[in-house]
Structures are given as C-alpha cells and as structure tokens.
Amino acid sequence: MISSLIDCLVNNVTCLSLIAIFTGLFYYYSTSTYGKWRKLNLPYVPPVPLFGNTFRMMTRLEHPMDTFDKIYNHFPDSKLCGFYQMREPMLLVRDPELINTILVKDFSYFTDHGIDIDTSTSTLAKNLFFATGQKWRTMRQKLSPGFTSGKLKDAYCQINECSDEMVSSIVETIGKDTDRIELKEITGRFSTDVIATCAFGLKLDTIKNGDSEFRRYAKLLFQTTTKQMIVMALSTICPWLIKILRIQLFSLEATNFFSKVFVDVIKYREDHKVVRNDITQTLIQARKELVLQEISTTEDKFSDDDIIGNAVFLFSAGSETISSLLSLCLYELALNKEIQDKLREEIYSMKAKHDGNFNNDYLVDLRYTNMVLEETGRKYSIGLSIGRVATKTYTLPDESFVIEKGQKLFIPMFNIHRDPKYYPDPLRFDPERFSMEQKSQRPNGTYIPFGEGPRQCLGKRFAEAEMKLVLSKVLSKFEVLPCEQTEIPLDIRSGSGLLSPKNELVLKFRPIIEH
Numbered sequence: 001m002i003s004s005l006i007d008c009l010v011n012n013v014t015c016l017s018l019i020a021i022f023t024g025l026f027y028y029y030s031t032s033t034y035g036k037w038r039k040l041n042l043p044y045v046p047p048v049p050l051f052g053n054t055f056r057m058m059t060r061l062e063h064p065m066d067t068f069d070k071i072y073n074h075f076p077d078s079k080l081c082g083f084y085q086m087r088e089p090m091l092l093v094r095d096p097e098l099i100n101t102i103l104v105k106d107f108s109y110f111t112d113h114g115i116d117i118d119t120s121t122s123t124l125a126k127n128l129f130f131a132t133g134q135k136w137r138t139m140r141q142k143l144s145p146g147f148t149s150g151k152l153k154d155a156y157c158q159i160n161e162c163s164d165e166m167v168s169s170i171v172e173t174i175g176k177d178t179d180r181i182e183l184k185e186i187t188g189r190f191s192t193d194v195i196a197t198c199a200f201g202l203k204l205d206t207i208k209n210g211d212s213e214f215r216r217y218a219k220l221l222f223q224t225t226t227k228q229m230i231v232m233a234l235s236t237i238c239p240w241l242i243k244i245l246r247i248q249l250f251s252l253e254a255t256n257f258f259s260k261v262f263v264d265v266i267k268y269r270e271d272h273k274v275v276r277n278d279i280t281q282t283l284i285q286a287r288k289e290l291v292l293q294e295i296s297t298t299e300d301k302f303s304d305d306d307i308i309g310n311a312v313f314l315f316s317a318g319s320e321t322i323s324s325l326l327s328l329c330l331y332e333l334a335l336n337k338e339i340q341d342k343l344r345e346e347i348y349s350m351k352a353k354h355d356g357n358f359n360n361d362y363l364v365d366l367r368y369t370n371m372v373l374e375e376t377g378r379k380y381s382i383g384l385s386i387g388r389v390a391t392k393t394y395t396l397p398d399e400s401f402v403i404e405k406g407q408k409l410f411i412p413m414f415n416i417h418r419d420p421k422y423y424p425d426p427l428r429f430d431p432e433r434f435s436m437e438q439k440s441q442r443p444n445g446t447y448i449p450f451g452e453g454p455r456q457c458l459g460k461r462f463a464e465a466e467m468k469l470v471l472s473k474v475l476s477k478f479e480v481l482p483c484e485q486t487e488i489p490l491d492i493r494s495g496s497g498l499l500s501p502k503n504e505l506v507l508k509f510r511p512i513i514e515h
C-alpha cells in the first residue's frame with residue numbers, strides 16, 4: 001500500500017517536473033528573441049510571450065491593418081522602431097528618406113522580400129515575388145521583356161475589348177431591372193478576362209458568361225485562410241516542422257488547376273508553333289533558356305515548376321490587384337462628383353484630340369486621370385506593407401544604427417500614405433495632391449504603392465494602362481453615384497491578403513449621352 005502510494009507520488013512528481021521543464025523551455029524559446037531591440041536601444045513595443053506584438057492579428061481578433069497602425073503610431077518621432085511578429089524581431093522603417101535609400105540607392109543590401117517560405121513544397125511558391133538572390137535576378141531579367149512598352153501596346157486592343165464587354169454587361173444589367181451594380185464582382189470578372197487574354201491568350205469571357213473556375217481559384221489564392229495564419233505562425237516558431245511535414249501554404253486545388261491550365265497552354269503553343277507577343281511567349285522563352293538549355297548556374301537552377309509557378313503568380317497578381325483598386329477608384333469617384341466630372345471632361349477632350357484612338361499618346365495625355373489613380377493608390381495601398389531582408393550587414397548613412405545581415409524590415413506603406421505629416425487630412429480623396437507642384441514638395445519614399453527600385457512591381461505599367469483604359473470606357477458611358485446600399489465609410493478589412501472592400505460594394509450607374 002505504502003509502496004504504491006510512493007510510486008504514484010514519484011510518477012506524479014516526474015510528470016509535473018516534465019511539464020514544468022517543458023513549459024520553462026517553451027517559455028524560454030518563445031521569448032528568447034525578445035531582448036533584441038532593448039539591447040540595441042531601439043524604441044520597441046513590449047511583446048507578449050510567443051505572439052510578440054501580433055497576438056490579436058494572429059488570432060484574427062484584429063485585421064493586420066489595425067495591428068500595424070497601432071505599431072506605426074507608437075513612436076511618431078522615430079526613424080526606426082522594433083516590434084516582434086510572433087518571435088521574429090522586425091525592424092519598422094518609418095523615415096521616408098531611409099525607405100527610399102533601402103529600396104533604391106542601397107538596394108544591393110536589401111534584395112530579397114524576406115518571406116520564409118519553403119519553395120520546394122509548392123509549385124506556386126516558385127515565383128518571382130518569393131524568389132531570392134541570384135535566382136530572383138535571373139528570373140526578373142527573363143520576365144521583364146514581357147512588360148516593355150512595346151508589349152503593352154499590343155495589349156491595349158485586348159484591354160479595350162474587355163472594357164467594351166464590361167460596358168455591355170452594365171448596359172444589360174441596367175436594361176433588366178436595376179441600375180445598381182456590385183463592383184467587386186464585375187471588376188473581378190473584367191480583370192480576370194484581361195490578364196487571361198493579354199498574358200496567356202485565353203479567351204475566358206467571364207464577364208459575359210458569369211463566374212468561371214479561373215476567377216474562383218484566383219480569389220482563393222489571395223485569401224488569407226486560418227490554415228495560412230497557422231502555417232505563418234509555425235514558420236516563425238518552428239520552421240523545421242513545416243519542412244518536415246511539407247505543409248502547403250496555398251490551396252492545393254487551386255495550384256493543381258492553374259498548373260494544368262498553364263502546362264496545357266505552353267504545350268499547345270510549342271506543339272503548334274504558335275508565337276504571340278505576350279507574357280506566355282516570355283515564359284516559353286525563359287523555359288527554353290533556363291530549363292531546356294540550362295544556361296543557369298547551380299546557384300540558380302530552374303525547372304518547369306518555376307515557369308508554371310510564375311505563370312500562376314502573374315495571373316493572380318494581374319487579376320485581384322486591379323479589381324480591388326478599380327472598385328475603390330469608382331467608389332471614390334461616386335462620392336466625389338466634381339472629381340468624376342473633371343475626369344470625364346479630360347477623357348472626352350483627349351478622345352477628341354486623338355480621334356478616338358486609345359493609344360499610348362492618349363494614355364500619356366490623361367494627366368488628371370493619372371492623378372486620380374495615384375490618389376486611389378495612396379488612400380488604398382492594397383498591399384499594406386513592403387518587406388525586405390538585409391542580405392548584407394548595413395550601416396545607416398548617418399551611422400546611427402547597424403542593420404545586421406538577416407534582419408527583416410517592415411516598410412509600412414499604408415501608414416506612410418495616410419500619415420498627416422505627408423498627406424494632410426489623409427482620409428480626404430484629393431487628386432490635387434499629385435499635381436506637379438505638390439508632388440515636388442514631398443520627400444522621396446512617401447509614395448510607394450507599387451514599391452520602388454529594382455524590385456518594384458513588374459506589372460505597374462500594365463496595371464496603370466489597364467485602369468486608364470477601362471475608366472475611359474466606363475465613365476464615357478455612365479455616371480457613377482452612391483445609393484442606399486453603398487457603404488459609407490467603406491470597410492476595407494477584407495479577408496484576402498490585399499486590402500479591398502470587405503462587403504459588397506454597390507453603386508448606382510446612370511447612363512449618359514456622350515457628347
């Protein structure tokens with residue numbers, strides 16, 4: 001009896017000791033990085049064990065936009081401050097001049113995005129955005145020819161066709177029973193059709209025929225799911241576990257769907273010797289040089305998966321981003337009638353000047369439209385932030401701080417774009433902020449919706465041309481107005497990885513007679 005009591009006690013003590021040791025080790029591990037900013041004497045937001053400063057974000061109690069807003073505003077007078085994303089020490093760069101130095105002048109120290117992702121687990125992860133070092137440099141060089149102004153000119157005609165389809169679809173809807181149009185859906189269908197035809201020669205007709213698998217899967221790729229949040233959390237706590245278990249970050253269903261489509265497109269073009277002046281052709285050329293001829297070195301080996309991964313990335317980057325920004329632009333135009341009228345006046349007069357040719361000169365002449373789009377990109381920086389990692393140790397130009405190799409940087413573009421120091425009354429939609437005069441008064445690094453420097457968005461010019469063309473067509477035919485279903489103010493905390501309207505975005509479309 002006594003011996004069994006002793007056994008039980010010993011067992012319990014062993015068990016409790018093990019739990020205590022494990023808890024102690026776990027606590028130590030989860031907080032072991034938290035001394036970094038204190039030691040470096042950098043202002044920082046005090047972290048909580050394991051979650052750092054991102055507990056509410058990681059548990060989805062708060063949108064990332066709100067989490068980073070609080071961190072950004074914590075130290076209004078600091079150039080740099082620290083925070084912890086789970087246990088990862090992050091350096092938040094608040095100073096625009098320094099941001100510009102990092103992105104442009106001293107880019108060679110900060111060439112990578114600093115996203116921890118095991119590219120061997122998913123075809124989709126093998127794309128330019130996640131690529132690092134020499135592999136990024138080689139692939140960027142191969143893909144850039146697909147986005148030159150010459151290639152863009154070839155795309156105008158296809159973008160115009162899709163814009164006409166969008167106008168017809170609005171006319172059809174209005175002719176039926178309602179003049180209310182839900183913008184997220186129609187702009188999403190439009191941008192899906194544009195990227196499919198311009199980049200891959202696929203005529204999807206999503207606008208005419210309703211939802212398509214392409215649109216469904218493209219949306220899926222940008223959605224931040226609970227699984228993704230868990231994988232992201234795990235990748236900062238125990239990255240080795242993700243590697244061992246080969247956990248996929250992206251939807252396998254969507255990855256398989258797109259992989260099959262693009263394998264088929266490339267195979268068809270090669271088998272039938274079809275040559276077109278588009279992004280697929282650029283990818284085929286990259287495949288020839290990097291995969292088939294193996295021009296690359298061992299440091300940057302490429303496989304067919306790299307080609308497919310980039311095709312899928314370009315497809316999704318080209319559809320979801322434009323659809324969000326276009327919806328937000330039309331929303332602001334509906335709420336700001338004078339700006340809309342001024343924009344329409346410019347479209348009419350430039351159409352007359354260029355005899356109705358929507359060519360490059362026409363687009364260059366759309367100066368006010370450009371200002372409207374710039375202001376949309378400022379107020380709604382859909383990417384929220386830009387990431388970089390120091391690929392070499394870097395001393396700040398004023399020698400006040402050393403950024404050590406491997407340090408991840410967080411560039412808060414959304415917050416800079418809404419900082420009253422650079423943009424007074426930041427929630428007011430005012431394209432005049434982008435007049436030559438006002439622009440020249442702002443420091444570099446205060447306007448970066450597409451990033452900046454050698455790693456700037458590859459599709460920037462494509463995106464700008466596409467939005468100018470579709471606005472030209474739609475606003476020539478319709479006046480957009482708010483209605484009782486329009487959400488004011490608009491909540492942009494959507495569940496996708498991008499900032500975009502959380503709920504339906506409904507506007508009233510009133511046909512106008514073009515003069």
Ligand code: HEM
Binds near residue numbers: 449
């Ligand atoms: C309104 C539309 C868009 C916005 C606001 C946007 C924004 C961005 C941003 C902020 C980056 C990161 C830049 C950096 O790290 O400095 C980026 C990268 C990228 N974007 Fe876009 N983008 C848009 C449309 C597009 C389109 C239409 C495409 C292609 C069809 C595209 C392709 C890419 C690629 C390939 C990268 C990675 C570049 C690299 O790492 O070298 N984007 N974009």
